[in-house]
Amino acid sequence: MLKEIKSIPLAAFLSRLGHKPAARKGTRLWYKSPLRQEQTPSFKVETTLNCWYDFGLGRGGNIIDLATELYQSTDLRYLMRCIANSCPVPSVQTVASSFAPRHSAPSxxxxxxxxxxxxxxxxxxxxxxxxxxxxxxxxxxxxxxxxxxxxxxxxxxxxxxxxxxxxxxxxxxxGRKYISYLPWARDGPSTECTVFEGFIDYLSALTLGIINGADAIILNSVVNVNKAVPYLKDYTTINCYLDNDNAGQTALAELKAIYGSIVIDRSTLYSEFNDLNDFLVNQSSNIKQNK
Known part of the structure; x- marks a missing residue:
């Protein structure tokens, strides 16, 4: 089972977590680090060896080592389950189901x-x-x-x-990777829901004042789309503020396949940016420069 986990391409694992390479140089993929905030990509994946190295942290290794950093645990079974839950490889999903659920990283x-x-x-x-x-x-x-x-x-x-x-x-x-659900609930049930990939985008929407009166679902990872489905069934409008990358657009397509025309792609608001927060940061920067 461990061998199957280690054989998962790091690029595929990172993609399922919403990270895409900023550049490719031969067999090397360069990312903005998934472990910290940075502007210049310094996280390298060597595809032929299936290993990674973060130059900012001075650490690297295989997919298990990356999961150790991402989930801050040294419990191997827990880490294998986290990886398996994020990866669509069928044989790996079997591995995931063989582990009893754990609700926190013990380390x-x-x-x-x-x-x-x-x-x-x-x-x-x-x-x-x-x-x-x-x-x-x-x-x-x-x-x-x-x-x-x-x-x-x-x-x-x-x-x-x-x-x-x-x-x-x-x-x-x-703890367990799952969605966040935030009902507006000021004047009774809302018929409208907004969907975000991460809570920083949700906070960005609050800052921009674009979701007043609507409930909100934060996926916390695009792999959680199926977990949001039961929460969305009673809404008449679903506004999606997902990332402008392959992972975000795949999640949008999955929701449209289930709910059809009530799912509205709001990423056109920030079409020149990767996500809503990038748009907000740019707006804030322009305001400061014009003062």
Whole structure:
């Protein structure tokens, strides 16, 4: 089973997580690191050897080593299940189903969630165009240890009780990877729902004021599209703010195949950018330059 997991192409695994290469040089693919925020791609995948190296972190290895960094766990069974749940390879899905579900990564110790206040996290979200009042109203602050070291990150809860974690250097999840569902619920049930890939895009939409009165679903990974289906069945309009890449467009096509014309592609708003947050950051930058 481990051999099957290790044989999964890293490029395919990264694609299912929503990461696409920024450049190809021979057998090498270059990405913006999935483990931290960066502008210049410094994460290399060598396709012939099926290995990776992050020059910013000075670490690399195989798909298991990458999953160790992504999910912050050293539990091999947990990591294999995370990889298998993300990858569409049939034989690997069989591996995933053979493992009993686990609701948290055991190596992420002393995990605690508190109100978002840390200046570094607020500053990080502000750099992404998210005002402090929106960040604090919608996110929490997680503190935890991993391999004996202490870390903190902005945290966003999903419906299974897991947490999406982000800071300037890390992007990952604590617990089960699942969708987040946020009913608007101010004046009764909404007939409209908005769908986002990640919570940063959701916060961007709140900042831009484009989803007032609508419920929201954050996929937290495009592989979770099928998990959103039961939540979407009663809406008359589904507005999708997904990424302008192959993974985002595939997720959009899956929703359109199920719900038809009530699914509306809103990515035309930011057609020149990869996602809604990139659009927001650009807008914020232009405003500052014009002042």
């Amino acid at each position: 992420m110790e002393r995990f605690e969630v508190v109100p978002l206040e840390h200046r570094a996290l607020v500053a990080y979200l502000q750099e992404r165009g998210i005002p402090a009042h929106i960040a604090k109203a919608n996110c929490k602050e997680a503190h935890y240890s991993f391999k004996g070291k202490s870390y903190f990150a902005a945290a966003f809860e999903n419906v299974s009780g897991g947490w999406e974690l982000r800071n300037r250097y890390f992007k990952g999840c604590r």
